[in-house]
Amino acid sequence: MVRFPSAVDRCEQLLAPDGSYDEAAVEALGLGRETLRRMYESMVGARALDERGATLQRQGEFHFWMGCRGLEAAHVGPAAALTERDWLNTEWRQYGAHIQRGRPLVDILLFWLRGYETWETEDVDDMPAHERRLPHIVAVGTQVPQTVGLMWGRNLQGYDEVGLVGVGDGGASKGDFHAGLNFAGVFDVPVVFLVLNNQWAISTPVERQTAAETYADRAAGYGFEGILVDGNDPLATYRATRRAVERARETGEPTLVEALTYRRSAHSSSDDDARYREETDLEPWRDRDPVDRFEAFLADRGLWDPEYGEAVRERAGERAREAADRALEIAEQQSPEEVFDEVFANPPAYIEEQREELLALYGEHGEEAFRW
């Protein structure tokens, strides 16, 4: 069930699965009530969004959905360790990371409905935290060297910014991962590589993905540090990432942070995980649920009670619903001429010619002619 038994022993952890915790370590973090609650709300928010997305997909409103249940601590903790001016390029299912950075839910959902994203702010210097990202990627792993290039470029231009890039246990098998880490090591690029080891790449378990003891062990091969953390502990993922971000900012040195966790949902709405794993495989991971764990901790610190929890969940559900409705409304406004939008910044004439060709056909034969 746990891919890396020895690795789990080596994991950095602040909160135990039952919510008990290392008091001194928690104090040392210096996290205020606001911040802790914000993290909690992001985690709950991600879970609510996930539920909404999955439901709408089942109802045929979304073509596709990817779940994040159980991964919220691995997604939110690292995002919380960034400053407003840092950058975040994620994997597909890191909803909590975007929420923690303040990204509107509707914007997250629109990607799944239109396949592209939009920005409000043109000038990078004015961009709020949640806009400091590249558009979503689909080719697994390709984001890794791109993030290195991005931060290298920001750095060359004198900006004191750090980038965080998420990549899965599967994605870490791509050549892009290798190239990205190697470049970052050579050129001292301030990037934190967050390996989200959720132990599955679709149906492929992590022991079929690599024979390494841990992904953190890969860092030495690129000349920097690797840290293995309990990915279901939001304070552990936060602390390791913060350390890495600080180092990156001070010295330019990258770090690999491996968050060891477990994908409890199927890979996506197209996947049937009953084909390749037992229902019972999930149990130990339900017991290590990051939201439950964080609640127990917050309760102990006087920051959580059932009422507050209920209110947060309700608000999150409400917001997810509203965002989904709005996203579906916006997506409906797409029209055929968009097909040629923004392919080029300086479009050659054939773009306009073909657009006209399409619109003429559309005008003559109507929408139905195109739906099959």
Added chain:
Amino acid sequence: MVRFPSAVDRCEQLLAPDGSYDEAAVEALGLGRETLRRMYESMVGARALDERGATLQRQGEFHFWMGCRGLEAAHVGPAAALTERDWLNTEWRQYGAHIQRGRPLVDILLFWLRGYETWETEDVDDMPAHERRLPHIVAVGTQVPQTVGLMWGRNLQGYDEVGLVGVGDGGASKGDFHAGLNFAGVFDVPVVFLVLNNQWAISTPVERQTAAETYADRAAGYGFEGILVDGNDPLATYRATRRAVERARETGEPTLVEALTYRRSAHSSSDDDARYREETDLEPWRDRDPVDRFEAFLADRGLWDPEYGEAVRERAGERAREAADRALEIAEQQSPEEVFDEVFANPPAYIEEQREELLALYGEHGEEAFRW
């Protein structure tokens, strides 16, 4: 000069640069007089071939040449650790490895004159050691996963064979390297990855290639052992490889062997190394010359005297000359119809049609029409 000062301390070594050696370790190898001399002769043979190739390139007979001076121990030692039935896929300049396996020099040279290779033996089971290889590669690093596939396939078919694949410090930056090592770890494929760290990839020094302390450090990231050896010590490269080959044969477990050495010649006949390094950079490496070192060792063991050395060198020079003459003669026999040979095992009709089109043009307009 030495990229990895700390690494050099960690290198496995049996023979010191001055030829003094660890007697017990040498005894433990159990290498007979024959074998030791064979290795020596392969090293000298490679050096002679290299000299011949470089000379002929300067004279315009060869289009291109890649030198191996100083790398002979890194090439020959590992090859000597294979059995007859093992496989060897090399980098471009590992002449000594091929010579050690018994490959005719003319065959090595013909690659550089025709761009393809030929085999004598059709059935794999009858292939002598030197034929157990894939054709030379040009795309750096691509040989790594190919060798994994090859040995995996031999293994699946029940053969008890091990593969050795050479890759440079530059090649180890490719995604192919990453994929190959990772697959081998996951599928327990009996391959030894020989990283020939000669500290240069054309003009790029190894500190610009990676920030890792050593390439051997990468092995842990794939779940197997990495060994760092002094690549100018033929007994160290031999011993580490033999250990790795034995383990691979017994358990299927791969190993990474890093041979730390230094490319003393320019990258190739097209390269001018004066543009990027100082003549004095080479001095410490001349002092660590593998042939000199091995001679001192053999002399101490009563296996070498100047006469013998002279005879070996002379014979090697003679053979290289003969092989080059023969290769040039063979290469001259190429004719235009070859252009379409063996593109497919089951060629579509267009191959024959186009061949006829070419031959008709050639017949009508003659050779000159095609030479420009």
Added chain:
Amino acid sequence: MAGNTSSDTDATAEDLLLVEAVAEGLHDEMAHDDSVIVLGEDVGQSGGVFRATEGLYEAFGDERVIDTPLSETGIAGAAIGLAASGLRPVMEIQFMGFTYAALEQLYTRAARLHARSRGQYPCQLVLRAPFGGGVRAPDLHGESMETIFVHHPGFKVVVPSTPRDAKGLLIASIRDPDPVVFLEPKKIYRAFREEVPEGAYETPLGEAAIRREGRDVTALTWGAMTRPTLEAAADLAGDIDVEVLDLRTLSPMDRETVVASFEKTGRAVVVHEAPRTGGLAGEVIATLQEEALLYQEAPVGRVTGWDTVYPLYELEDFQLPNTTRVREKIREVAAF
């Protein structure tokens, strides 16, 4: 038995969907030849994201049906080595848009291994990948980049459009001693059933199929575009008599059949999903005018994807050729 996962219990065992015919083709050839192995992402227990390898893992075990790490470079590199070792690997790339990371291995080695070893090492492998759009999938899941394999020397390129052909062409591809790129039109994976013979059989590579005979205009296409093309031809019946050719093998192309049809009709339309510029319609047109210019009575029409970044979800309907676009182009060509 592999392949038959449908809930349509009325279907006979051999009345298969295209994706089932692929699975059955793999199964029957693996049963017939134990040097055939299958490798790729999620091809094992899960049976492939489209279920095209369903049942193989149970039938042949994990030494012959191999889930790999997530690296297309690794899959291709390993497949090349496996082929050189004497096995017959069928590698699956989950979607054609993920073949790109495999291209260096494929171009620099798979396509050349036989030539550079002067025949010592055939590279008898098949690359299977679902291709083409129309299933409302994310970016890179709708690619139609067949041209990049047709144009690169050393490959054969095959695209089935019916279940029966899918099985027969796949088996022929596995048996062919050269590297074959086998592209499966995912839009019609489950579009219709067809009687598919039991056991292993070959549908020869290099032969186009005449899907409908006609005298006025030749419509050439392949893969999922065969259906709208046939529909367009049916719409026009009585008015314009359209001959529909399904190329089936894109490389080598069946020039004889193509040219013979054009000599009869003097008019042609080529339909493909791939972007227009540099697409294979150009190659068809070049061939037609090289070999049969004197028969040509009108410009050859192209109905293709636009030269745009593939638009997603709802918008892909405006990207792909459809019955109306094909029909109108045929009308235009007929009226020239």
Added chain:
Amino acid sequence: MAGNTSSDTDATAEDLLLVEAVAEGLHDEMAHDDSVIVLGEDVGQSGGVFRATEGLYEAFGDERVIDTPLSETGIAGAAIGLAASGLRPVMEIQFMGFTYAALEQLYTRAARLHARSRGQYPCQLVLRAPFGGGVRAPDLHGESMETIFVHHPGFKVVVPSTPRDAKGLLIASIRDPDPVVFLEPKKIYRAFREEVPEGAYETPLGEAAIRREGRDVTALTWGAMTRPTLEAAADLAGDIDVEVLDLRTLSPMDRETVVASFEKTGRAVVVHEAPRTGGLAGEVIATLQEEALLYQEAPVGRVTGWDTVYPLYELEDFQLPNTTRVREKIREVAAF
């Protein structure tokens, strides 16, 4: 000053070889715009394996002229990120045959970044690579795979054939806000000198050059093939009056100039080094017959590389089009 490494001391500073013009173009644009940076294998101190980046390292230092680790994936991935960060990277791939490992990054991201971010992130980068054969280099050093970039939406593709154009087109490519694939015909890197204006100037993308006017046959080509095509035209002068078009930008193609010439001559020959099947000649032919079929008087001839694994060293002479092959094809087309 960058670029002028010739021992020909008589040449004026601005009488440059093509490779020198590339180096000077890079130099002048880097001087003009400090967001331009160069990265690749051996582009720094060594000045590039062909010396196309000579002098840049000395002039602009190692923050703007960057030797990278040996990973084309990494170079492309980093270049994309650098472009997104607001810089203007010019990435060198040492030979076109090594772009393959960069294709996933280029196809899945460089070509789509602008579209998928709805204009937020232009991907203003240039990929420079020497291409084509004829220099007796090893495998993968003679590739002519321009089609795979022309056919994939999202790129512009440029091929200069003279020193002056090389500099002007390169600067225009760097300034263009979209990803440009700039292919340098290595066979003529040092073939001849031409007066090249000092300082940064642009030769506009998308415009073919009429290298020779003529009334009988249009010969279309690009890159190193421009020379044999012009030679063939010269050979035929008096007999057949050949118009020679150098396309210069392959995508977008200058259809206007191409079609206008064909309307005049009614006959055409396309010359390219790339393999015939699926090569760009097909696209040219499709365009001509779509737009000017009524002017066509003969099949358009194709003089191309064969559909074979590129033969090496001495044999490459039989692979590449040459003056004789071009001349004979023009004769054939003229006589049709």
